[in-house]
Amino acid sequence: MKLLDHIGAAEDLRKLPREQLPRLARELREFIIEVVSVKEGHLGASLGVVELTIALHYVFNTPEDRLVWDVGHQAYGHKILTGRRERFHTIRQKGGLSGFPKRDESLYDPFGTGHSSTSLSALLGMALAARQKGNHDRQHIAVIGDASIASGMAFEALNHAGETDANLLIILNDNAIGIDPSVGALKHYLTEVKKGDVSRENLFECLNIRYSGPVDGHDLPVLLGELEKLKGQPGPRLLHLVTTKGKGLRQAEEDQVVYHAPGRFDRLTGELVRREAVPGQGPKYQDVFGHTLVELAGQNPDIVGITAAMPTGSSMKYLMEAYPERAFDVGIAEQHAVTLAAGMATEGLLPFCAIYSTFLQRAYDQVIHDVALQNLPVVFCLDRAGLVGQDGPTHHGVFDIAYLRCVPNMALIAPMDNVELRNALYTVQLGVGGPVAIRYPRGSSREPNWQRPFEPIPWGEARTLTAGGRIAVLSLGPLGQTVAGVIPKTRDPEAFGHYDLRFAKPLDEALLARLGTTCERLVTVEDSALAGGVGSAVLECLSRLGISIPVTCLGISDNFVPHGTPEALYRDQGLDGEGLLNQLNELLDE
Ligand SMILES: Cc1ncc(C[n+]2csc(CCOP(=O)(O)OP(=O)(O)O)c2C)c(N)n1
Numbered sequence: 353m354k355l356l357d358h359i360g361a362a363e364d365l366r367k368l369p370r371e372q373l374p375r376l377a378r379e380l381r382e383f384i385i386e387v388v389s390v391k392e393g394h395l396g397a398s399l400g401v402v403e404l405t406i407a408l409h410y411v412f413n414t415p416e417d418r419l420v421w422d423v424g425h426q427a428y429g430h431k432i433l434t435g436r437r438e439r440f441h442t443i444r445q446k447g448g449l450s451g452f453p454k455r456d457e458s459l460y461d462p463f464g465t466g467h468s469s470t471s472l473s474a475l476l477g478m479a480l481a482a483r484q485k486g487n488h489d490r491q492h493i494a495v496i497g498d499a500s501i502a503s504g505m506a507f508e509a510l511n512h513a514g515e516t517d518a519n520l521l522i523i524l525n526d527n528a529i530g531i532d533p534s535v536g537a538l539k540h541y542l543t544e545v546k547k548g549d550v551s552r553e554n555l556f557e558c559l560n561i562r563y564s565g566p567v568d569g570h571d572l573p574v575l576l577g578e579l580e581k582l583k584g585q586p587g588p589r590l591l592h593l594v595t596t597k598g599k600g601l602r603q604a605e606e607d608q609v610v611y612h613a614p615g616r617f618d619r620l621t622g623e624l625v626r627r628e629a630v631p632g633q634g635p636k637y638q639d640v641f642g643h644t645l646v647e648l649a650g651q652n653p654d655i656v657g658i659t660a661a662m663p664t665g666s667s668m669k670y671l672m673e674a675y676p677e678r679a680f681d682v683g684i685a686e687q688h689a690v691t692l693a694a695g696m697a698t699e700g701l702l703p704f705c706a707i708y709s710t711f712l713q714r715a716y717d718q719v720i721h722d723v724a725l726q727n728l729p730v731v732f733c734l735d736r737a738g739l740v741g742q743d744g745p746t747h748h749g750v751f752d753i754a755y756l757r758c759v760p761n762m763a764l765i766a767p768m769d770n771v772e773l774r775n776a777l778y779t780v781q782l783g784v785g786g787p788v789a790i791r792y793p794r795g796s797s798r799e800p801n802w803q804r805p806f807e808p809i810p811w812g813e814a815r816t817l818t819a820g821g822r823i824a825v826l827s828l829g830p831l832g833q834t835v836a837g838v839i840p841k842t843r844d845p846e847a848f849g850h851y852d853l854r855f856a857k858p859l860d861e862a863l864l865a866r867l868g869t870t871c872e873r874l875v876t877v878e879d880s881a882l883a884g885g886v887g888s889a890v891l892e893c894l895s896r897l898g899i900s901i902p903v904t905c906l907g908i909s910d911n912f913v914p915h916g917t918p919e920a921l922y923r924d925q926g927l928d929g930e931g932l933l934n935q936l937n938e939l940l941d942e
């Protein structure tokens with residue numbers, strides 16, 4: 353019988369004699385590898401904190417003591433030890449456990465995470481609240497990684513914490529890597545600290561945050577001793593741990609970038625399981641972006657690239673490899689990335705700022721205040737637009753049309769496929785006189801003809817895919833491929849015209865004026881929140897033109913969409929082939 357089988361909650365763990373904890377760590381690591389090898393997910397980070405997770409729940413009285421995991425992708429062991437072992441095989445599956453801590457999933461998850469660098473602010477809030485409510489015994493612990501603590505928000509919290517006497521323990525989990533190798537001066541400073549050759553004062557001590565460490569984050573007796581010592585100390589303090597991402601699986605330790613989220617792998621050999629090739633499936637959108645940017649950079653010396661700690665995820669890595677002096681990884685610092693781009697643009701460069709749609713939310717004021725207000729030519733490459741799937745509501749890129757469309761000077765392009773993406777990237781580097789965002793989804797579409805000459809996209813113009821019909825379907829982005837496949841299957845294909853809007857802003861008002869006066873109905877289709885999306889834009893335009901025509905807007909409902917496969921999530925939104933077919937057929941009867 354395994355020790356793990358007897359742990360239904362953290363208090364069961366705390367009943368174990370501490371000499372059994374190394375065995376529990378072996379079992380927990382094996383279990384994570386066993387499940388994630390089949391169910392997929394974030395492997396490396398969770399393997400790297402197995403001992404820490406056990407030690408934290410052993411020393412602290414969770415869930416009364418508050419424990420927040422920054423980003424939360426490393427919390428698989430935490431979930432398994434806190435009553436979710438038997439459900440862990442549902443991790444990131446539709447209807448199953450979230451891949452990140454979630455308040456409504458467990459009392460042991462006092463704060464939902466997913467976007468990095470929020471844990472210190474949230475925990476400081478909890479600590480100050482506890483003090484205000486007279487609860488002076490409760491402990492507050494955050495686990496934050498070396499890349500996440502470099503983010504502006506984390507420093508804002510450190511700056512505040514340092515002048516309070518809040519009961520706050522920060523565990524800095526330093527494995528010298530984010531998803532890609534960590535960057536920046538803080539990385540170099542922490543490396544010096546780990547080597548023991550720091551001549552300068554300790555950074556954290558200078559902020560009145562008592563520093564301990566660095567200690568081996570895989571040595572359970574050391575961890576227990578350090579945590580027990582720190583538990584009794586007052587005020588904000590920080591324990592610096594040295595860990596290995598992917599600890600315990602050779603390939604995950606050796607290839608930490610791939611094994612951050614490796615997909616399926618053989619749990620015994622660690623070898624990756626290659627995905628079946630899908631007939632007709634072309635390259636990933638991100639790779640078309642990355643390779644095209646390299647091609648364009650070869651023709652246009654003003655092009656530079658910026659990523660916020662996602663060289664691999666965004667495929668900015670290709671420009672970093674081809675033109676290292678023209679590509680910048682600024683770390684998890686989206687706000688800085690955007691205003692860095694703005695500064696570059698004032699000097700005549702053309703920055704391609706590649707930030708996932710959801711992560712750009714963090715730099716909204718910089719987009720407005722630093723880029724759009726000054727009408728600076730920055731190209732925002734919004735990868736992961738639409739429903740991303742298993743990462744769930746913290747990561748779906750469904751708000752960017754709404755949050756960007758209202759910003760003056762901003763243009764917003766949504767290519768329907770990889771060919772259109774290449775042409776959009778080519779067009780914007782010809783010079784569009786202001787900021788522009790190009791949004792594209794996670795995943796792949798048809799193979800572009802890489803030898804085909806670029807074709808400039810007429811600015812603000814939609815394209816007619818099927819003319820005529822009494823009902824005009826206006827699609828934006830890759831859902832246009834689904835619409836094109838569905839119209840011929842309707843009961844009356846001749847009834848439908850199909851137009852690819854290409855732009856959420858500026859809209860093709862001439863087309864809308866024509867269709868609005870010659871058709872019986874318009875239908876808009878988008879992989880974006882309906883509230884403020886391109887459907888809203890069409891309605892606003894028709895109203896402005898004084899055109900009254902029925903408009904059916906299809907898109908993402910006004911809810912946070914849970915995690916699951918993209919196919920299932922689009923089906924739930926009625927945006928898969930069958931859902932769209934049914935809705936178009938129903939319109940034939942109206
Ligand atoms: C605001 C934000 N930007 C980017 C990401 C993508 N991301 C997820 S994990 C990660 C790296 C985290 O590195 P670190 O904090 O060192 O934790 P580790 O994975 O090493 O445990 C990044 C960049 C994110 N989740 N949130």
Ligand SMILES: CC(=O)[C@@H](O)[C@H](O)COP(=O)(O)O
Binds near residue numbers: 466613740743747
């Ligand atoms: C945990 C986190 O935020 C990242 O690892 C994110 O899950 C990356 O998403 P992609 O897998 O779409 O690059």
Ligand SMILES: [Mg+2]
Binds near residue numbers: 498499526527529
């Ligand atoms: Mg790290």
